[in-house]
Amino acid sequence: MRRKRELTFWERLYVPEIIRGTWLTSRHFFRNLFLHTAHRFGLLKGIPAAVTFQYPEQPRPLAPRFRSRHRLTAREEGTPRCVGCMLCETVCPARCITIVAGEHPDPNVEKYPVRFDIDLGVCVYCGYCVEVCPEDAIRMDTNILDVAAYSRDGMKLDIHELMDPALRKPLAECKLKFPHRCAIHGGGERGSWEAVYNQTGSDPAGSDPIRG
Amino acid sequence: MFADLLIKLALAGIVFFGVLNLAGLHTWVERKQSAVMQDRIGANRASILGIRLLGLFHPLADAVKMFTKEDFVPANGDRFLHALAPFLSVFFALVAFAGIPFGDRLILGGRVIELQVAKIDGALLYVFAMLSLGVYGVILAGFASRNNYAMMGGLRASAQMLSYEIALGISVVGVVMTFGTLDLQEMVRAQGATLGGIVPRWGIFLQPVAFFVFLTAALAETKRVPFDLPEGESEIIGYFVEYSGMKFGMFFLTDFVETVLVACLATTLFFGGWQVPFLFPDGFHFPWGAAVPVHQWTYILLGVGSFSLKVLTFCWLFMAIRWTLPRFRYDQLMRLGWKILFPIAVANLLVTGAILAILHPGGW
Numbered sequence: 313m314r315r316k317r318e319l320t321f322w323e324r325l326y327v328p329e330i331i332r333g334t335w336l337t338s339r340h341f342f343r344n345l346f347l348h349t350a351h352r353f354g355l356l357k358g359i360p361a362a363v364t365f366q367y368p369e370q371p372r373p374l375a376p377r378f379r380s381r382h383r384l385t386a387r388e389e390g391t392p393r394c395v396g397c398m399l400c401e402t403v404c405p406a407r408c409i410t411i412v413a414g415e416h417p418d419p420n421v422e423k424y425p426v427r428f429d430i431d432l433g434v435c436v437y438c439g440y441c442v443e444v445c446p447e448d449a450i451r452m453d454t455n456i457l458d459v460a461a462y463s464r465d466g467m468k469l470d471i472h473e474l475m476d477p478a479l480r481k482p483l484a485e486c487k488l489k490f491p492h493r494c495a496i497h498g499g500g501e502r503g504s505w506e507a508v509y510n511q512t513g514s515d516p517a518g519s520d521p522i523r524g
Numbered sequence: 525m526f527a528d529l530l531i532k533l534a535l536a537g538i539v540f541f542g543v544l545n546l547a548g549l550h551t552w553v554e555r556k557q558s559a560v561m562q563d564r565i566g567a568n569r570a571s572i573l574g575i576r577l578l579g580l581f582h583p584l585a586d587a588v589k590m591f592t593k594e595d596f597v598p599a600n601g602d603r604f605l606h607a608l609a610p611f612l613s614v615f616f617a618l619v620a621f622a623g624i625p626f627g628d629r630l631i632l633g634g635r636v637i638e639l640q641v642a643k644i645d646g647a648l649l650y651v652f653a654m655l656s657l658g659v660y661g662v663i664l665a666g667f668a669s670r671n672n673y674a675m676m677g678g679l680r681a682s683a684q685m686l687s688y689e690i691a692l693g694i695s696v697v698g699v700v701m702t703f704g705t706l707d708l709q710e711m712v713r714a715q716g717a718t719l720g721g722i723v724p725r726w727g728i729f730l731q732p733v734a735f736f737v738f739l740t741a742a743l744a745e746t747k748r749v750p751f752d753l754p755e756g757e758s759e760i761i762g763y764f765v766e767y768s769g770m771k772f773g774m775f776f777l778t779d780f781v782e783t784v785l786v787a788c789l790a791t792t793l794f795f796g797g798w799q800v801p802f803l804f805p806d807g808f809h810f811p812w813g814a815a816v817p818v819h820q821w822t823y824i825l826l827g828v829g830s831f832s833l834k835v836l837t838f839c840w841l842f843m844a845i846r847w848t849l850p851r852f853r854y855d856q857l858m859r860l861g862w863k864i865l866f867p868i869a870v871a872n873l874l875v876t877g878a879i880l881a882i883l884h885p886g887g888w
Binding site: 336 | 736844845849
């Protein structure tokens with residue numbers, strides 16, 4: 313590594329090097345100015361004039377393996393695919409997942425989450441929960457990056473937001489039909505299995521597309 | 525008498541309107557030009573009723589912010605001097621424009637109006653005096669803050685400005701000798717002739733070395749990058765560290781006003797002021813013999829337009845330099861001022877004197 317190099321006489325004259333530097337920046341200036349003007353008239357749209365992404369309106373392209381906000385995958389009838397096995401809660405190094413499991417009416421399913429909360433203020437986005445899940449029930453593929461809130465409570469996601477990533481706080485109404493507990497109802501239980509299966513007209517047994 | 529007063533007021537109004545707007549626009553130009561140079565887009569989010577207009581509302585947003593911020597005065601500071609310093613800075617920078625001619629004489633109803641706010645025989649001396657007095661604002665700001673860092677910043681700034689004023693002054697003496705006048709309006713008139721009928725007799729062609737020295741020293745006078753050691757906005761503590769709100773804004777405005785002033789000076793001294801090549805009061809006379817007659821008003825407007833265009837070009841150049849070069853170290857700054865620019869300026873002066881003595885053996 314050469315820490316210090318003696319300047320040549322040409323460089324020590326200042327002026328030529330200054331002109332060279334100004335020439336470089338001015339070249340960028342006039343090129344970009346021309347392109348900006350052309351874009352105004354709808355020309356040369358294929359050549360970008362700036363490397364800027366206008367963030368909220370124009371998100372950056374994300375890698376396919378990018379880990380963003382979590383979501384819970386659903387079965388056909390809209391209930392979570394999660395079987396309440398607690399593997400993700402156990403593996404989570406930040407301990408940000410809270411699951412309360414309940415009895416599922418389908419004898420093949422055993423359990424489902426009555427509560428499923430993730431505290432994003434604590435989450436480290438390691439993706440272990442996704443890796444460990446045997447049911448492909450939790451994924452980090454929503455591409456949601458703007459996780460921000462004015463309070464710590466605002467960072468806590470409950471089962472509504474995890475089932476439907478389009479939801480934003482404050483949640484207006486509860487659309488989940490299966491029995492669950494969440495903050496909207498003051499921690500009380502809401503919903504019934506009858507509402508789920510009467511709507512789809514299917515039988516609790518054999519409703520899981522994976523198990524047939 | 526009353527009409528004369530009115531005309532002077534109108535002239536001053538035109539100049540201040542132009543200068544203050546240009547200085548205000550510089551905040552926008554600074555953001556946008558640097559952005560375009562660096563492949564970015566630049567500030568474009570300030571909007572009024574959803575209209576963004578290329579971010580042109582950002583200077584407005586800046587002004588609102590500056591005026592609504594707390595006006596802080598240090599507990600032990602001198603309240604009066606603390607308030608006076610930014611006013612002095614802006615005042616001397618603005619008043620200097622009175623000496624700059626921005627157009628040829630206008631004949632209106634038998635009255636001859638020089639397009640120059642104050643017709644002073646020694647306009648150049650006047651402009652330089654005002655430029656030098658700007659140091660008072662800087663040193664007072666450092667002194668009145670009763671803050672050691674601000675004080676050091678003020679001293680640093682005045683040392684820099686005084687050092688570069690010497691090179692600046694001596695480089696200009698060469699121009700004064702060439703044109704034989706201190707009156708800026710006369711100096712511009714003298715640049716209307718041509719050398720050998722082709723090249724306009726502008727200062728840059730007669731005094732190219734003085735131009736480079738002047739440009740460098742003038743950049744140092746405006747206290748902007750690469751000579752921004754007095755301020756060093758984010759890294760070095762400068763003389764206005766104890767200023768906030770609009771008082772800080774006034775120091776900022778001073779920088780931009782001085783940039784415009786230096787652009788005006790460079791235009792007047794070296795680029796023929798309001799002269800348009802081959803344009804004379806009665807029309808264009810091209811070297812190949814063609815002549816296009818021009819009306820008096822067109823002639824005046826072409827002159828003012830030419831002056832404005834040259835000033836804007838210099839503003840652009842200063843901005844490009846400001847966003848290209850890194851800051852000097854303080855010893856490098858002093859070495860450049862005293863060991864390089866000063867001897868070059870003196871040598872230029874001697875060579876100019878020798879050439880003039882050969883060309884005019886009998887003296888003027």
